[in-house]
Amino acid sequence: MSALRRTSLRPLLFGTISFAVLLLAWQLIVDLGLVDGFLVGSPTKVADALVDQVSSGVLFEHMKVSAYELAIGFGIATLLGVVGGVIMGWYDAINDAFDPFVWLGYASPLVALYPVFLLIFGLGAPTVIAIAVLLAVFPILINTRSGVREVDPKLIQAARSFGASDGQLFRKVVLPASMPMVMAGLRLGIGRALVGVVVGEFFVGDRGLGYSVAYYAGLLRTTDMILQVVVIGAIGVLLTQLLSMLERRIDSWRVEVST
Numbered sequence: 585m586s587a588l589r590r591t592s593l594r595p596l597l598f599g600t601i602s603f604a605v606l607l608l609a610w611q612l613i614v615d616l617g618l619v620d621g622f623l624v625g626s627p628t629k630v631a632d633a634l635v636d637q638v639s640s641g642v643l644f645e646h647m648k649v650s651a652y653e654l655a656i657g658f659g660i661a662t663l664l665g666v667v668g669g670v671i672m673g674w675y676d677a678i679n680d681a682f683d684p685f686v687w688l689g690y691a692s693p694l695v696a697l698y699p700v701f702l703l704i705f706g707l708g709a710p711t712v713i714a715i716a717v718l719l720a721v722f723p724i725l726i727n728t729r730s731g732v733r734e735v736d737p738k739l740i741q742a743a744r745s746f747g748a749s750d751g752q753l754f755r756k757v758v759l760p761a762s763m764p765m766v767m768a769g770l771r772l773g774i775g776r777a778l779v780g781v782v783v784g785e786f787f788v789g790d791r792g793l794g795y796s797v798a799y800y801a802g803l804l805r806t807t808d809m810i811l812q813v814v815v816i817g818a819i820g821v822l823l824t825q826l827l828s829m830l831e832r833r834i835d836s837w838r839v840e841v842s843t
Contacts (some may be wrong), residue, residue, distance in 0.1 A: 625807040633811045642796075643815065649792040650781055650819075653709055657716030658777040665721045665773065666766060669728025674758070679729065690722040695780075698787050712784030712792070720777035724769040731765025732758055767831035774823045782816055 607627045613619050614626040621629070637643035672679040672686075698715055705711040735758055743757045785794025793812050800809035 622806060625810045629807045630811050630814060633807050637808070637811065646791060646793050646796045647815070650785065650794070653712045653716065653792065654777055654781045657713040657781060658720055658774055660713070661717045661720035661724055661773055661777060662770065664717070665724025665769065666728050669725040670732055672725070673729040673732025686722060686725060690726060694718045695783050698784065702788050707788050708790060711788045712781055715784040716777045716780030719780035720773040723772035723776060727765045727769025727772065728762065731762030734765070735761040763834055764831070767827065767834070771824050771827045774827060775820055778816065778820050778823070
């Protein structure tokens with residue numbers, strides 16, 4: 585048990601040490617005058633800005649807007665990606681027909697389509713959500729499809745031999761076996777959805793963390809701008825770790841079988 589706890593705490597410990605070293609190096613570079621503090625801020629100035637924005641409520645207002653857009657966009661992308669991935673992974677004809685479009689969407693610079701969404705949805709949350717969905721749906725779909733297609737055929741044959749229906753096969757065999765790949769897609773998707781929200785707010789938003797980055801950059805308030813970037817990064821790390829914890833909980837029924 586003690587060895588297991590040490591193993592589970594090691595990433596947190598090493599990550600904390602690395603982050604502390606980064607902050608210390610950042611502060612020293614500014615204090616020694618190697619880089620102009622006006623351009624890059626400093627940890628102490630960012631901390632002061634954090635206190636000011638938290639006490640005034642400005643930061644929480646922007647976070648609430650971004651959280652709403654992220655939740656809607658990621659939720660839609662998850663639904664479309666998982667359902668589409670299961671269908672493409674199970675039916676070869678559908679996979680062959682749509683595979684080029686999936687990889688085209690995954691590899692294309694989709695952010696460049698924001699003027700199209702702006703014309704369709706107008707300024708504000710709908711366009712931001714559309715961009716988030718478009719960026720997040722493809723990694724979720726691709727990983728889900730791979731998970732379905734990589735299910736051990738022997739498991740499917742065994743379930744068929746016991747008279748399992750298609751619905752039972754999906755629920756009892758395909759979905760549990762493909763869950764690690766699905767969760768990997770969700771971890772990738774949540775990061776891309778967050779990027780989509782920030783980029784969308786940067787271009788067409790009137791509130792939110794992405795909007796605040798553009799706002800403070802336009803006023804040359806570098807420290808406040810860096811604070812928004814730090815908050816966005818912290819949110820991304822937190823959400824990714826939460827999905828990793830969820831994956832471990834869902835996948836806890838698996839055991840290693842020695843042969």
